[in-house]
Amino acid sequence: xHAEGLAALSLRELARLAGIxxxxxxxxxxxxxxxxxxxxxxxxxxxxxxxxxxxQTDDPxxxxxxxxxxxxxxxxxxxxxxxxxxxxxxxxxxxSAASFAPAVRALDALRGRLKANGxxxxxxIDMWTAWTTGLVDQQLSNDPGGDRWSRLIDEFVDMFLAHCxxxxxxxxxxxxxxxxx
Amino acid sequence: xHAEGLAALSLRELARLAGIxxxxxxxxxxxxxxxxxxxxxxxxxxxxxxxxxxxQTDDPxxxxxxxxxxxxxxxxxxxxxxxxxxxxxxxxxxxSAASFAPAVRALDALRGRLKANGxxxxxxIDMWTAWTTGLVDQQLSNDPGGDRWSRLIDEFVDMFLAHCxxxxxxxxxxxxxxxxx
DNA sequence: GTCTATATTCTGATAGAC
DNA sequence: GTCTATCAGAATATAGAC
Numbered sequence: 001x002h003a004e005g006l007a008a009l010s011l012r013e014l015a016r017l018a019g020i021x022x023x024x025x026x027x028x029x030x031x032x033x034x035x036x037x038x039x040x041x042x043x044x045x046x047x048x049x050x051x052x053x054x055x056q057t058d059d060p061x062x063x064x065x066x067x068x069x070x071x072x073x074x075x076x077x078x079x080x081x082x083x084x085x086x087x088x089x090x091x092x093x094x095x096s097a098a099s100f101a102p103a104v105r106a107l108d109a110l111r112g113r114l115k116a117n118g119x120x121x122x123x124x125i126d127m128w129t130a131w132t133t134g135l136v137d138q139q140l141s142n143d144p145g146g147d148r149w150s151r152l153i154d155e156f157v158d159m160f161l162a163h164c165x166x167x168x169x170x171x172x173x174x175x176x177x178x179x180x181x
Numbered sequence: 182x183h184a185e186g187l188a189a190l191s192l193r194e195l196a197r198l199a200g201i202x203x204x205x206x207x208x209x210x211x212x213x214x215x216x217x218x219x220x221x222x223x224x225x226x227x228x229x230x231x232x233x234x235x236x237q238t239d240d241p242x243x244x245x246x247x248x249x250x251x252x253x254x255x256x257x258x259x260x261x262x263x264x265x266x267x268x269x270x271x272x273x274x275x276x277s278a279a280s281f282a283p284a285v286r287a288l289d290a291l292r293g294r295l296k297a298n299g300x301x302x303x304x305x306i307d308m309w310t311a312w313t314t315g316l317v318d319q320q321l322s323n324d325p326g327g328d329r330w331s332r333l334i335d336e337f338v339d340m341f342l343a344h345c346x347x348x349x350x351x352x353x354x355x356x357x358x359x360x361x362x
Numbered sequence: 363g364t365c366t367a368t369a370t371t372c373t374g375a376t377a378g379a380c
Numbered sequence: 381g382t383c384t385a386t387c388a389g390a391a392t393a394t395a396g397a398c
Contacts, residue, residue: 012372022374024381024382028381032375091189126329127336132315134312152308163343163344193391202364204364204366204394207392212392212393213391
């Protein structure tokens with residue numbers, strides 16, 4: 001799959017690589033999508049494990065930057081895994097709730113890292129995720145294997161935190177600002 | 182393709198929709214990838230046309246924000262077109278140089294819009310494109326058809342310009358003009 | 363340009379013996 | 381669990397008549 005892409009997985013080839021024959025595959029999985037689901041579940045576990053692991057520092061800003069590094073490294077380390085997990089490139093495949101669960105854990109952890117930096121506004125969380133996913137996209141399509149992204153991260157984190165902190169209004173009673181839930 | 186995705190295009194179905202038979206398709210295109218290439222070329226033309234069209238204002242900042250709006254609208258208006266143009270989701274297909282040319286025009290136009298705002302640092306251009314592509318990604322996967330992204334654009338443009346202008350070293354004569362809006 | 367007919371090769375999936 | 385054998389259908393593409 002690394003060479004041919006995620007959609008190039010055929011049961012024949014999978015069986016050949018496993019040293020078995022095609023029908024034997026059906027002794028382990030009931031359909032091709034069941035295989036994708038198992039792969040999705042494993043990838044989601046790996047993702048949650050990477051993103052929620054200990055961060056070696058107490059500085060919230062450094063944790064945030066480290067999280068981006070882990071995210072980009074995780075995605076670029078295994079492109080088919082990234083496509084399966086985030087790009088939904090397989091037709092007629094939807095991950096089961098069980099396989100999807102770890103991804104929710106990882107998202108909660110992200111919200112925690114942002115909250116530790118005083119960021120709870122959904123708009124700001126949207127801006128954050130838009131940038132980090134775009135960073136991966138750009139990295140994969142423009143410079144696979146390179147590390148140009150690494151130097152952008154600290155600069156973006158600084159810019160982002162400075163913006164959020166200056167935009168944050170001093171707490172007042174009777175806040176009339178409209179918010180999007 | 183809107184219903185089934187870009188990769189679901191089969192020559193049988195295409196011929197059926199065109200009211201002809203499969204071999205007749207080969208009177209017009211020499212292979213399936215030639216069809217993709219023609220689609221890519223047309224999509225790239227549309228893209229360049231949208232992005233380089235007149236902007237109704239002279240304010241560089243407003244032009245920049247308008248460019249993002251056009252980009253997101255263009256991508257979300259036709260998802261298969263977006264996949265073909267930017268996601269490279271078709272195996273064994275590479276656009277020809279001729280089909281790709283208009284996309285280069287559009288990228289040059291982006292660089293012009295950024296330059297009008299004093300932004301020429303490649304790092305900052307990378308940060309910009311990472312965010313805009315991430316915005317589209319997020320929009321398509323989380324909230325297709327919605328307009329949540331629209332409210333993020335002005336905030337991001339403000340944040341981005343403020344950052345780039347403060348990070349910029351004063352050019353030779355100490356002219357450190359800062360815009361406020 | 364358009365057709366009928368077909369070649370070739372792939373796909374996911376199953377029947378049934380052992 | 382594993383196999384041989386096979387199904388039913390999809391895919392892109394071509395031959396050759398008109």
